[in-house]
Amino acid sequence: GEEVAQTPKHLVRGEGQKAKLYCAPIKGHSYVFWYQQVLKNEFKFLISFQNENVFDETGMPKERFSAKCLPNSPCSLEIQATKLEDSAVYFCASSQVQGAGYTFGSGTRLTVV
Amino acid sequence: KQEVTQIPAALSVPEGENLVLNCSFTDSAIYNLQWFRQDPGKGLTSLLLIQSSQREQTSGRLNASLDKSSGRSTLYIAASQPGDSATYLCAVVYGGTSYGKLTFGQGTILTVHP
Numbered sequence: 613g614e615e616v617a618q619t620p621k622h623l624v625r626g627e628g629q630k631a632k633l634y635c636a637p638i639k640g641h642s643y644v645f646w647y648q649q650v651l652k653n654e655f656k657f658l659i660s661f662q663n664e665n666v667f668d669e670t671g672m673p674k675e676r677f678s679a680k681c682l683p684n685s686p687c688s689l690e691i692q693a694t695k696l697e698d699s700a701v702y703f704c705a706s707s708q709v710q711g712a713g714y715t716f717g718s719g720t721r722l723t724v725v
Numbered sequence: 726k727q728e729v730t731q732i733p734a735a736l737s738v739p740e741g742e743n744l745v746l747n748c749s750f751t752d753s754a755i756y757n758l759q760w761f762r763q764d765p766g767k768g769l770t771s772l773l774l775i776q777s778s779q780r781e782q783t784s785g786r787l788n789a790s791l792d793k794s795s796g797r798s799t800l801y802i803a804a805s806q807p808g809d810s811a812t813y814l815c816a817v818v819y820g821g822t823s824y825g826k827l828t829f830g831q832g833t834i835l836t837v838h839p
Contacts, residue, residue: 668826716761
């Protein structure tokens, strides 16, 4: 079946290095979301897109985090100058309609050492 | 602040028991409420979605109810099986939230032992 493809599955970065995560949403899904899952199952919303347009970036630490969804390319989440507290699993989700029908990817585990 | 809270944090039951997971939310102006399941190392699987105008949804052995006035939802699992062991997450799309942002609870870790 269709799935949201996230790469890489695991990423290890030294503190201060850059990390870039990718997400290929399901074809035909207009909405893309990024969430950060830290310990104890806490899911934190980062950013949402409708097609290539940012719609809500209220969860993004803007000084180091950036994200894009460009036509005909996977969406990306980039962290400049990673910190230890950025260690988490980053999930991408896509949906065809607003507010429902989410399909989540299996996540990228980022470890900052 | 719009929050979602789940209790209990963890639950361990013998196979065959019926069980209830609880979710509460702070603002009754919700768009919908969703229950997800997360298996270790995996993403989220959507179980049930309840629109704000609905009172409950059922899928197989799962039944979810919604009471907006009290700010509560329950997920009822009948005749639990070891394969039900997972983390169950409740998530709310609050009204006015742009483009479907989910606000998650902390999850309930369920263990069903044979």
